[in-house]
Amino acid sequence: xxxxxxxxxxxxxxxxxxxxxxxxxxxxxxxxxxxxxxxxxxxxxxxxxxxxxxxxxxxxxxxxxxxxxxxxxxxxxxxxxxxxxxxxxxxxxxxxxxxxxxxxxxxxxxxxxxxxxxxxxxxxxxxxxxxxxxxxxxxxxxxxxxxxxxxxxxxxxxxxxxxxxxxxxxxxxxxxxxxxxxxxxxxxxxxxxxxxxxxxxxxxxxxxxxxxxxxxxxxxxxxxxxxxxxxxxxxxxxxxxxxxxxxxxxxxxxxxxxxxxxxxxxxxxxxxxxxxxxxxxxxxxxxxxxxxxxxxxxxxxxxxxxxx
Amino acid sequence: xxxxxxxxxxxxxxxxxxxxxxxxxxxxxxxxxxxxxxxxxxxxxxxxxxxxxxxxxxxxxxxxxxxxxxxxxxxxxxxxxxxxxxxxxxxxxxxxxxxxxxxxxxxxxxxxxxxxxxxxxxxxxxxxxxxxxxxxxxxxxxxxxxxxxxxxxxxxxxxxxxxxxxxxxxxxxxxxxxxxxxxxxxxxxxxxxxxxxxxxxxxxxxxxxxxxxxxxxxxxxxxxxxxxxxxxxxxxxxxxxxxxxxxxxxxxxxxxxxxxxxxxxxxxxxxxxxxxxxxxxxxxxxxxxxxxxxxxxxxxxxxxxxxxxx
Numbered sequence: 001x002x003x004x005x006x007x008x009x010x011x012x013x014x015x016x017x018x019x020x021x022x023x024x025x026x027x028x029x030x031x032x033x034x035x036x037x038x039x040x041x042x043x044x045x046x047x048x049x050x051x052x053x054x055x056x057x058x059x060x061x062x063x064x065x066x067x068x069x070x071x072x073x074x075x076x077x078x079x080x081x082x083x084x085x086x087x088x089x090x091x092x093x094x095x096x097x098x099x100x101x102x103x104x105x106x107x108x109x110x111x112x113x114x115x116x117x118x119x120x121x122x123x124x125x126x127x128x129x130x131x132x133x134x135x136x137x138x139x140x141x142x143x144x145x146x147x148x149x150x151x152x153x154x155x156x157x158x159x160x161x162x163x164x165x166x167x168x169x170x171x172x173x174x175x176x177x178x179x180x181x182x183x184x185x186x187x188x189x190x191x192x193x194x195x196x197x198x199x200x201x202x203x204x205x206x207x208x209x210x211x212x213x214x215x216x217x218x219x220x221x222x223x224x225x226x227x228x229x230x231x232x233x234x235x236x237x238x239x240x241x242x243x244x245x246x247x248x249x250x251x252x253x254x255x256x257x258x259x260x261x262x263x264x265x266x267x268x269x270x271x272x273x274x275x276x277x278x279x280x281x282x283x284x285x286x287x288x289x290x291x292x293x294x295x296x297x298x299x300x301x302x303x304x305x306x307x308x
Numbered sequence: 309x310x311x312x313x314x315x316x317x318x319x320x321x322x323x324x325x326x327x328x329x330x331x332x333x334x335x336x337x338x339x340x341x342x343x344x345x346x347x348x349x350x351x352x353x354x355x356x357x358x359x360x361x362x363x364x365x366x367x368x369x370x371x372x373x374x375x376x377x378x379x380x381x382x383x384x385x386x387x388x389x390x391x392x393x394x395x396x397x398x399x400x401x402x403x404x405x406x407x408x409x410x411x412x413x414x415x416x417x418x419x420x421x422x423x424x425x426x427x428x429x430x431x432x433x434x435x436x437x438x439x440x441x442x443x444x445x446x447x448x449x450x451x452x453x454x455x456x457x458x459x460x461x462x463x464x465x466x467x468x469x470x471x472x473x474x475x476x477x478x479x480x481x482x483x484x485x486x487x488x489x490x491x492x493x494x495x496x497x498x499x500x501x502x503x504x505x506x507x508x509x510x511x512x513x514x515x516x517x518x519x520x521x522x523x524x525x526x527x528x529x530x531x532x533x534x535x536x537x538x539x540x541x542x543x544x545x546x547x548x549x550x551x552x553x554x555x556x557x558x559x560x561x562x563x564x565x566x567x568x569x570x571x572x573x574x575x576x577x578x579x580x581x582x583x584x585x586x587x588x589x590x591x592x593x594x595x596x597x598x599x600x601x602x603x604x605x606x607x608x609x610x611x612x613x614x615x616x617x618x
Contacts, residue, residue, distance in 0.1 A: 056426070109608045110562055112373070112426045116549055117604040124598030238434060241427075251427055283445075286438030293431040294417070301423045 006247060006263040013270055021277045029273070035156040037269040039064065041262075042162055042217040043240035044247075045169045046210035048261045050111075051244055052179065053206040054186035054253030055104060059115040060214040061237030062122035063096050067218025068228050069126055077141040089215050096122060097211020101204030130228075148223030158220050165213070170258040182206060187254025242289060243268045245296035252300075268292075323558060323574040327581060334585040341588060348465045353580045355473035356381075356532040361551045361572045362480055363411075363524030368555060369484075370497045370517050371564025372425035376414060377525040377551060379436030380407045381544030384529030386443040389450045389539040396454055400530055407526020408519050410436065415518030419511045433548075440541035447540040459534030469531050473573075480569045493517070498565030546597060553604040554579045561611060579603075 018025035043060050050057045067089045076085040100118055104111045147157050173179040185192035185202050192199045217236070222228065247264025249256035271292070275285050318325070335342040360377050367374045384403040391399035414432055418425045458468050484490035496503045496513050504510045528547070533539040558575025560567025579600070586596055 103605065103609065107609060107612055109605075109612055112375075113552065113562065113608055114605060116552075117601040117608070120549055120601030120604070121598050124594045124601065127594035127597075128592070238430075241430075245427075251424060283438045283441035286441065287435050288438075290431050290435030290438060293434065294428070297423050297427055297431065298417065298421055301421055 006260075006267055010263065010267045010270060013267070013274060017270075017274045017277065021274075024274070024277055031156060031159075033269050033273045034159045036273075037265055038158040038162040038220050039217040039236050040239045040243060040268065041265045042165060042213045042220070043236060044243040044261050044265050045165060045258060046213035047240050047244050048169070048173070048249055048256055048258060049179075049182065049206045050210050051249045051251060051253065052173070052186050052256055053182045053203050054189070055111040055203060055206060056251075057100065057115050057207065057210050058112065058237065059096065059100060059118035059122060060210055060240065061235075062119040062126070063093055063211055063214035064218040064221065064236055065126050065228065066096075066122050066129075067093060067215045068222035069130055071144070071219050071222035072225075072228055073129070075141055075144065077143075079143065082141065082143045086219060089219060090212060093211045093215025093218075094208060095211075097208040097214075098204070100211070101207030104207065105200045105202075105204030144223040147220065148225075158224065161216075161220065165216070166258065166262060170262075173258050178202075183254050238289070238293075239268060239272075242293040242296065245293055245300060248300070250300060251297060323571075323578055327574070327578050330578070330581050330585060334581075334588070338585075338588050341585070344465050346584070346588075348462055348467070350580060350584050351465065351470045352460070352462075352467045352535065353584060354576055355467075355469040356528050356535065357547065357551055357554065357580070358473045358528075358573065358576045359476065359531060360525045360528035360547055361555055361576055362476060362569050363521030364551050365555055365560055365567060365569050365572045366480075366484075366493065366517050367425075367521045368560055368562065369493055369564060369567050370514060371500070372418065372514070372517075373552070373562075374414065374429050374518065374521045374525075375426060375548045376410065376429035376433040376436060377521065377528070378544035378547035379433035379440070380410055380522055380525035381529040381532060381547050382440045382539075382541050383407075383410075383436050383443070384526040385533035385539035385543055386440055386448065386541060388530050388533055389448050390443055392450055392452055392455075396452060400455075403530050404523060404526045407529070408523040411519040411522020411525075412515065414522065415515035418518065419514035437541065444539070444541060447538050449538050451537070455534045456537045459531065459537070469535065477569050477573050484568055494565055496564075546600075549597075549604065550579065550600060551576075553600050553607070556604065556607045556611070562608075 014025070023029060043064065046060060047057060070089055070092075071085060074085050076082045096118065100111075100115055103109045103114045147161075150157055152160055181192070181197050182202050182205075184195065185197060185199050189199055192202070243264035244256070244261055245251060245264070246267055247256075247260040247262070249260055249264075268289075271289070272285070275288065280288070331342070340346075360381065364374055364377060384407050387406055388399045388403040391402055410432065414425075414429055417423050417428050417432075461468055463471065484493065492503070492508050492513055495506070495508060496510055500510055525547075529539075529544065532543060554575035555567070555572045556562070556575070557578055558567075558571035558573070560571055560575075582599070583596055586599070
């Protein structure tokens with residue numbers, strides 16, 4: 001029921017906007033929206049798994065910025081150098097995810113506070129690396145330019161990457177026993193333990209997965225823009241949380257599919273796009289998006305009450 | 309109850325001991341550290357985060373968390389500066405009331421609608437950052453001798469704002485330990501269900517605590533704006549993490565039902581001492597936020613180890 005509501009909302013928004021703005025219902029605008037969704041979508045898919053396991057991650061925005069600043073400032077030319085850089089970034093993202101996962105999964109620490117701390121530490125690294133400034137490096141490497149700005153068969157490469165990841169995540173969450181186990185642990189750690197599941201390892205793996213996707217999202221951003229203002233990119237993780245909440249991923253664990261997340265991501269992407277098209281000032285965009293998140297979490301709680 | 313070992317006795321006094329050790333370390337490294345001037349500037353740094361910690365401590369005693377305090381600090385500071393033409397008293401009172409109102413909204417959503425306090429206050433904080441930008445998109449300056457005088461003048465080495473903060477801490481400590489409100493607060497934090505069965509209005513306690521947290525965060529914003537004679541929408545971005553780290557450092561725990569505001573004062577003092585010393589050693593601010601992150605995670609880790617052993 002909930003999932004349909006979001007798709008109906010999305011259809012209504014597109015309908016209304018195509019009357020309000022002549023530039024809205026064009027293939028160019030839709031291509032842009034889908035392309036710009038790439039980082040939010042990747043973060044939201046990673047977060048879906050974390051939410052499914054009953055956790056929370058506030059550090060993915062920081063991982064994203066670190067990875068974006070690294071790839072933009074290293075600016076690797078040549079296939080081998082590029083592959084090595086990407087591997088290095090994935091390794092760092094893996095370490096951040098494992099660090100979170102180890103403390104939260106193995107030591108049962110509060111996921112909000114741990115990832116708030118990680119966010120501060122990783123964010124500190126970014127500011128030290130950039131000396132508190134906007135990272136600005138002209139992209140010279142053709143590989144980065146291809147990933148960031150080019151098209152393949154008329155579709156932006158970024159869009160292809162996030163759609164492929166979406167299909168993979170959808171398949172994993174829907175059909176793999178791994179995702180089933182995570183959902184069990186997410187809805188009740190006790191039940192998970194009594195059914196003989198390795199609760200600690202399962203929860204830890206969701207953070208590793210999420211860290212890797214945040215690393216990938218950062219690589220896409222680093223390839224696309226040569227200016228990375230560390231302070232601005234914080235909003236990507238807020239968008240990802242909102243997308244999950246709007247899509248109907250339960251913030252208390254155990255419930256949610258990638259299709260739900262996708263509906264939230266698309267709705268949020270088109271809301272962002274519409275606000276820019278109508279000319280809503282940035283400050284009011286923040287307020288509106290905050291209200292959307294607040295309503296989504298309240299709706300999540302109300303739906304749970306009606307279950308019980 | 310068994311006797312405490314010597315190590316456990318030392319552990320109970322770890323915060324004052326650490327404060328003394330840090331003072332000694334900093335005065336060895338930097339020869340001009342140990343002076344009345346340093347004490348005065350250090351004390352001047354306490355109240356802005358300290359009063360915010362008063363409210364957040366009570367929220368933590370009841371077993372919840374408030375991450376929107378940073379947004380309240382920014383908003384109330386800006387509001388006060390913008391309302392100054394209407395009179396100093398009006399500006400201060402309205403800004404405090406705004407903080408209380410935001411706390412009320414948090415409290416109602418969390419306690420009436422039963423939504424997770426962390427995610428609610430994150431969302432509310434995001435909305436507040438938007439409203440701060442509505443008031444001003446950059447730093448605003450103002451001239452008001454009464455306010456900046458109160459924010460910066462000192463009685464010998466004690467700034468007025470710090471004296472206010474100390475008095476409020478003692479007052480709240482007394483309320484927590486001696487009044488029925490305090491007893492109920494610890495009871496609800498200890499066990500919601502049994503408090504509910506023993507006739508405590510759990511929902512109302514939860515809402516009151518969040519109103520107080522908003523009110524004190526508003527006061528934090530006002531004191532900060534009074535000290536710096538400016539306000540900015542970017543202020544308060546670190547408040548939540550610093551305050552929570554300080555409170556945990558002081559010994560109040562995340563689980564609820566335990567802790568007090570004197571502990572938080574010691575935590576704030578220790579953290580400010582660390583920041584002040586690092587600034588004096590010319591360590592850049594980004595390292596300081598990293599160090600705070602490390603301390604926060606370390607405290608959580610140690611806390612969980614200790615509670616497991618019991």
